[in-house]
Amino acid sequence: MLSREEFTLMITLDKLDDRYWPGALSLYRQAFPEGKPEHILVAMFRKQIAYLHVVCDEQGVMAMAITGRVAQGRLLLIDYLAVREDLRGQGIGQALLGEIKQWAANELSAIGLLIEVEYGKTPEDVSRLRFWHKCGFVLTEYVHQYIWVPEPYQAMYCPLSQDADIPADGRKLFKYISDYHGRSFRGEG
Helix, strand or coil: CCCHHHCCCCEEECCCCCCCHHHHHHHHHHHCCCCCCHHHHHHHHHCCCCEEEEEEECCEEEEEEEEEEECCCCEEEEEEEEECHHHCCCCHHHHHHHHHHHHHHHHCCCCEEEEEEECCCCHHHHHHHHHHHHCCCEEEEEEECCCCCCCCEEEEEEECCCCCCCCCCHHHHHHHHHHHHHHHHCCCC
């Protein structure tokens, strides 16, 4: 386990810059080779619908996340979250997620976080689910099938307070997620 002194606290940006974006993009490409193309990610920041969160050490970006507001700003969607491969399993992803939770509640007044996870039973799928459960996320029952990707997904949510009124209906949560993806790609074909 790394100690807090070995990395910086989370840095959040609503505009891409030359200091953090190259390292974050490199990590993103390694973790999500089939993810959104770079021009779509750049457009998301130009449209002001995305945030970049990074945690760094002396070697550069250790972990990154791209998030966006959904449900009239009440929820923060974690579109992507990745930790450098050589640092996985050391609590960095959980630390980044903890920082994102605090930031979302304090800076955005969000009531919860939202993610979509691949629906499957592979060891990798089970490991991801275990990570998100450990971080306080609740899995919904509904399985969503996109028309443009072969694998099905499920929504997970994490309330940021005891009284957070977040729909437990995966269909409703996927409306928020699909709307965000639609805004990400709109006008960028």
